[in-house]
Amino acid sequence: MSGDAPGVPDGDTATIDRSSTELDKVVIRFAGDSGDGMQLAGARFTDASAAFGNDLATLPSFPAEIRAPAGTLPGVSSFQVQIADFDILTAGDQPDCLVAMNPAALKANLKDLRPSGTLIVNRDAFDERNLAKAGYEVNPLDDGSLTGFKVIEVPMDSLTKEAVKDTGVTGRDVLRSKNFFAIGLLAWLFNRPQEPTVEWVEQKFARKADVAAANIAAFKAGYTFGFATEATKTTYTVKPAKLESGRYTNITGNTALAWGLVAAAQCAKLPLFYGTYPITPASDVLHELSKHKNFGVRTFQAEDEIAGIGTAIGAAFGGALAVTGSSGPGIALKSEAISLALMTELPLIVINVQRGGPSTGLPTKPEQSDLLFSLFGRHGESPVPVVAISSPSDAFANAIEAARIALKYMTPVILLSDNLIANGSEPWRLPDVDQLPDISVTRITEPNGPDGAFLPYMRDVHTFARPWAVPGTPGLEHRIGGIEKDAITGNVSYDPANHQLMTDTRAWKVKNIANDIPPVEIYGDDDADILVLGWGSTKGAIRAAINRLRASGKKVASAHLTHLSPFPANLGEVLDRFDKVLIPELNTGQLRMLIRADYLVPAEGLNKVAGVPFTIGEIADKIMEMMES
Amino acid sequence: MTTPTYTRADFQTDQEVRWCPGCGDYTILAAVQGYMAQMGVPKEKIVFISGIGCSSRFPYYMNTYGMHSIHGRAPAIASGLAASRPDLDVWVITGDGDALSIGGNHLIHALRRNLNIKILLFNNQIYGLTKGQYSPTSEVGKSTKSTPYGSIDYPFNPVSLAIGAEAGFVARTIDMDRPHTQAMLEAAHQHQGAALVEIYQNCNVFNDKAFLQLTGKEERSHNRIDLRAGEPIVFGPNGDHAVVWREGKATVVDTASVPTSDIMVHDPSRLDPSTAFALSRLSHGPYGPTPVGIFRDVSRPTYEDAMSHQLVEAQEKRGPGDLDKLISSLGTWTVD
Structure with missing residues (x-):
C-alpha cells in the first residue's frame, strides 16, 4: 500500500471484525491549552503505539511562551503523530482525528482536519467565556458548522472530576488529569494497549501516589467511556509495521x-x-x-x-x-x-x-x-x-x-x-x-622536526591535518593563536606568500574531505527527468512525495545531501543526469544558490518559511507542475 | 614525578619579544619566567592563555603550552581547559581592555565559578595596541585620541570588581617591583582556586608615568600601602600614616592620632569580604595612598574538583557508561 493510503474512517479499508476497522495509517492531533498537557498526552499515545510496533513520526508544535494566556489562540499547543503499519516518513499532512480540548484549540486546528475526519471535543470547555476568548460568537458545536466531520462530544471536565474523586487529588490537580482521560478515549478508539501508559504513570509519579492514581483513573475512565457509550460505531486498528528486523x-x-x-x-x-x-x-x-x-x-x-x-x-x-x-x-x-x-x-x-x-x-x-x-x-x-x-x-x-x-x-x-x-x-x-566505527586519532607524543623541534603546523600529507599535541606532553610545548601562522613552525607570520599558502591550504583541506565521504545516492527512478534534491529535515516529505508519485506510475528521483561542505564528489555527475532539478527548502533558496553557483545547473526551488514543515502534497504538486511544464 | 630543575632561560622562546622599548611588560615577563623556574611544576603542564592586546602577546614568549586567543575570551577558554584537564597549571594573561571591557562577562564568571586559573591582569589604564584610546580603568577627564574633550566614563576598580565577583584570591602588584610581583605570583599559585593579580603596568608610549605615585622614589614612600598578613596597616615615611576602621569604612589617619589598638591588622583570610573590599576602596586608582599586596586569600572548593567529584560519584553509583544500555533506556521493541 502506498504512503498515501486513506485514513479514518472511510476508504478501501478491510474490516477485521464487526467493531474494528483496519487502517494502514492514521494521523492524530492533540490540541489544547499550553497548560493542558498536550505534549505529554501526545508522547504517551506515541510511546504506546511504539510499544505496539507501529511505525510513527511526530510533530510537536508549541508557543514560545511558557504559559501564554489560557484559552486564547496564541496559547494553543499541539502534538501530531502519524502511526502506520508500514515505513512512513512524516507526521502526516492532515490529521484524520483531532482532539480539541477547548474552543481555541478547535479554532486553531480545525482547518487542518481532513473532510469527514473524527473530531473529539471537550464539551465542558465550550462555555461562554472560552468561546469569547477564542473569538466564537456562536458555539460551533451547536451551529451546524461541524457537519462535515464525525464529532464526538465528551464532557471531559466533569467525567474527569468524577473519575478522580476518590484518589486524593484536590483543587487544580483534579482537572490536570483530563489529558489522560483524552488518551484513554483514544486508546479505546484506536485499540492501543493500556499497559505502557499505566506503567509509565506509575513510574513517573512513584513519589506522588495521589497524582498517579488520578491519572490512571482518568485514563481508564476515558477508555471505559468509549467502550460503554459506544462513542463511535467502530474502532480502528493499525497493525504493527513490517519494519526491517531489529530492536527499536x-x-x-x-x-x-x-x-x-x-x-x-x-x-x-x-x-x-x-x-x-x-x-x-x-x-x-x-x-x-x-x-x-x-x-x-x-x-x-x-x-x-x-x-x-x-x-x-x-x-x-x-x-x-x-x-x-x-x-x-x-x-x-x-x-x-x-x-x-x-x-x-x-x-x-x-x-x-x-x-x-x-x-x-x-x-x-x-x-x-x-x-x-x-x-x-x-x-x-x-x-x-x-x-x-x-x-x-x-x-x-x-x-x-x-x-x-x-x-x-x-x-x-x-x-x-x-x-x-x-x-x-x-x-x-x-x-x-x-x-560502531573506530574514529580515534593518534595524538603526537614525539617531536616531528629536526633537532628535537616540534613543528605544530607540519601537516599529514594525506589529510593536511596538523598534529594534535596536548598540554602535558613533554617536549611538545608550543603556542597557537589567531594570528596567521607560519606554514611549518606555527610561529606568527605576516609574510605575504605564507598567508596565501595558508589560506589555500585551509580551503584545500576542507575540499579534500569530498574524497572521504559517501557519494550521494539516487532514490527512485534513475531514468527520470526530474531530480528532487534536498538536505536536512525535508527528507521525509520529499521521499513520501516521490513514493506517492511513483505509486501512481510517474518516474521521478530524489537525492538527499548529508554533507553540505564539501559536497560529495559525485554530486555534479548526478545533477547532470537529469533534465530538471527541484530543490525544496524551508528557506528562500539557499542550497539552490549554491548548486546554481557551483554546478551551473538551472535548479528550481520550492521554498517556504512559514514555521511549519512541507506537506507531502506541496512537494508532489510542485513536481507534477514541473513535469507538465 | 620529580620536577626538572629550571632556569629562567628554560622558559624563554626563540621568538623576538616585540613590545615597545621600555614597556612594563618586559619586567613582568622576566618576573614570570623567573618565578616559573622555581615554581616546581614541569613546564609541559603549564599553559598560558591570553586574549588580545599588547599584554596578550605574552604566551608567544613563554616556552610552555599556550594560546593567543580572541579579544576578551581567554578566561572562558582557560575555564574549559581547566575544567577538562584539572592536572594542568593554567594561567590567563589579560589587560584592562581585554579583561574589563570586551571580556568583562567572562572575567566575573570565571572568578565566581572558582576554576583553578591564575589571571594576571596587566593594567596600564589605556588601549595600547589600538594606539591610545581610554580604557575602562582610565581616570575621568583623561584626554586621549577618542576623548579629546576628556573621558566621561567612570572607571572600574579591578580589585573591588574581583572581590564583588566572589574571587577567592585578589592581589595587586607593580611591574617595576619584581620581588613583589614574584611574591604575588607565588601566593596566587599556592591558592587553590581562581586568583586575580592586578599588575600596574606602565605604558611609556601612550600613558607614561600613570603609576608615578607608586613608583617614583619620593612619591611611593608616601603612597604605597603594603598589605602584609598579620601586620598593622601603616605606611609613609617612618610609618606616619595608618589605616583604621571609622564610620563603616577603611580610613587613612595620622598614626600618632590614634591608639595602636585602633589600627587595622591585615587579615586576607577573613571569610567575609567586607574588609578586603573596604581596603580596595582606599583609592580608586594609583592617585594617592594605594594598597598593594594580597587583599583576599580565602579557599573554597574549585569548580573542577566538584565536577570531577560528580563524575566519580556517578560512576560509583551507576557503573561506567554502557552505550547499549543507554540507547535502550527509553524502552525498546523488537521486529522479527
Whole structure:
C-alpha cells in the first residue's frame, strides 16, 4: 500500500471484525491549552503505539511562551503523530482525528482536519467565556458548522472530576488529569494497549501516589467511556509495521544527537566536553548529556554563547572531544570563536539546531535558513565542513560522522539540525554498539622536526591535518593563536606568500574531505527527468512525495545531501543526469544558490518559511507542475 | 614525578619579544619566567592563555603550552581547559581592555565559578595596541585620541570588581617591583582556586608615568600601602600614616592620632569580604595612598574538583557508561 493510503474512517479499508476497522495509517492531533498537557498526552499515545510496533513520526508544535494566556489562540499547543503499519516518513499532512480540548484549540486546528475526519471535543470547555476568548460568537458545536466531520462530544471536565474523586487529588490537580482521560478515549478508539501508559504513570509519579492514581483513573475512565457509550460505531486498528528486523526505540532528534555525541567520544576513545548556553531548541542536548556523567561526560553551562564555545575550544586544546551547541542567534555570537578554532586547527563540533530567524525569529518553529550562514558566516576566508541531520534517528550516526571529520582533519565542523528533527520523534533501529566505527586519532607524543623541534603546523600529507599535541606532553610545548601562522613552525607570520599558502591550504583541506565521504545516492527512478534534491529535515516529505508519485506510475528521483561542505564528489555527475532539478527548502533558496553557483545547473526551488514543515502534497504538486511544464 | 630543575632561560622562546622599548611588560615577563623556574611544576603542564592586546602577546614568549586567543575570551577558554584537564597549571594573561571591557562577562564568571586559573591582569589604564584610546580603568577627564574633550566614563576598580565577583584570591602588584610581583605570583599559585593579580603596568608610549605615585622614589614612600598578613596597616615615611576602621569604612589617619589598638591588622583570610573590599576602596586608582599586596586569600572548593567529584560519584553509583544500555533506556521493541 502506498504512503498515501486513506485514513479514518472511510476508504478501501478491510474490516477485521464487526467493531474494528483496519487502517494502514492514521494521523492524530492533540490540541489544547499550553497548560493542558498536550505534549505529554501526545508522547504517551506515541510511546504506546511504539510499544505496539507501529511505525510513527511526530510533530510537536508549541508557543514560545511558557504559559501564554489560557484559552486564547496564541496559547494553543499541539502534538501530531502519524502511526502506520508500514515505513512512513512524516507526521502526516492532515490529521484524520483531532482532539480539541477547548474552543481555541478547535479554532486553531480545525482547518487542518481532513473532510469527514473524527473530531473529539471537550464539551465542558465550550462555555461562554472560552468561546469569547477564542473569538466564537456562536458555539460551533451547536451551529451546524461541524457537519462535515464525525464529532464526538465528551464532557471531559466533569467525567474527569468524577473519575478522580476518590484518589486524593484536590483543587487544580483534579482537572490536570483530563489529558489522560483524552488518551484513554483514544486508546479505546484506536485499540492501543493500556499497559505502557499505566506503567509509565506509575513510574513517573512513584513519589506522588495521589497524582498517579488520578491519572490512571482518568485514563481508564476515558477508555471505559468509549467502550460503554459506544462513542463511535467502530474502532480502528493499525497493525504493527513490517519494519526491517531489529530492536527499536522511539527517539527525538535532540536525544539521539546527545547519545550520538556520547557514542562518538567512545568511538574516539576521548572524554566528551560540552560547553554551551541554554537556547531553544538546543537546550535538550545539554539536559540529556548532563545526565550521563558516568560516561565521563563534562557539561559546562557557560555565562554566554561565546563562553560556551570558548570553553569547548579550551577543552579541545586539552585533548577532549569538544562540542558546543546552540541555535541561530547563539551561533551568530560564536562566529569569531569558530574562526579561532579554524585558525588554530583544533577539532570541534558546533551544533546548530536551526529555528526560524532572523533575530529572535520563531524560536519554537523549524526553518533551514542557516545553511549559507554555516558556510559563510565568518570573517575572512574561513571554510568549515558542514554536516546536516535529516531525521531524528539520523542524528546519532551523524554526530559520530561530525566527530570523525573534526578529529581526522583537525577542524571545526558545523552539524546542522532543526526544530523539526530536535523535537520530532520516530522509531530508530538500534545499532550494534560493537560495530560502531573506530574514529580515534593518534595524538603526537614525539617531536616531528629536526633537532628535537616540534613543528605544530607540519601537516599529514594525506589529510593536511596538523598534529594534535596536548598540554602535558613533554617536549611538545608550543603556542597557537589567531594570528596567521607560519606554514611549518606555527610561529606568527605576516609574510605575504605564507598567508596565501595558508589560506589555500585551509580551503584545500576542507575540499579534500569530498574524497572521504559517501557519494550521494539516487532514490527512485534513475531514468527520470526530474531530480528532487534536498538536505536536512525535508527528507521525509520529499521521499513520501516521490513514493506517492511513483505509486501512481510517474518516474521521478530524489537525492538527499548529508554533507553540505564539501559536497560529495559525485554530486555534479548526478545533477547532470537529469533534465530538471527541484530543490525544496524551508528557506528562500539557499542550497539552490549554491548548486546554481557551483554546478551551473538551472535548479528550481520550492521554498517556504512559514514555521511549519512541507506537506507531502506541496512537494508532489510542485513536481507534477514541473513535469507538465 | 620529580620536577626538572629550571632556569629562567628554560622558559624563554626563540621568538623576538616585540613590545615597545621600555614597556612594563618586559619586567613582568622576566618576573614570570623567573618565578616559573622555581615554581616546581614541569613546564609541559603549564599553559598560558591570553586574549588580545599588547599584554596578550605574552604566551608567544613563554616556552610552555599556550594560546593567543580572541579579544576578551581567554578566561572562558582557560575555564574549559581547566575544567577538562584539572592536572594542568593554567594561567590567563589579560589587560584592562581585554579583561574589563570586551571580556568583562567572562572575567566575573570565571572568578565566581572558582576554576583553578591564575589571571594576571596587566593594567596600564589605556588601549595600547589600538594606539591610545581610554580604557575602562582610565581616570575621568583623561584626554586621549577618542576623548579629546576628556573621558566621561567612570572607571572600574579591578580589585573591588574581583572581590564583588566572589574571587577567592585578589592581589595587586607593580611591574617595576619584581620581588613583589614574584611574591604575588607565588601566593596566587599556592591558592587553590581562581586568583586575580592586578599588575600596574606602565605604558611609556601612550600613558607614561600613570603609576608615578607608586613608583617614583619620593612619591611611593608616601603612597604605597603594603598589605602584609598579620601586620598593622601603616605606611609613609617612618610609618606616619595608618589605616583604621571609622564610620563603616577603611580610613587613612595620622598614626600618632590614634591608639595602636585602633589600627587595622591585615587579615586576607577573613571569610567575609567586607574588609578586603573596604581596603580596595582606599583609592580608586594609583592617585594617592594605594594598597598593594594580597587583599583576599580565602579557599573554597574549585569548580573542577566538584565536577570531577560528580563524575566519580556517578560512576560509583551507576557503573561506567554502557552505550547499549543507554540507547535502550527509553524502552525498546523488537521486529522479527
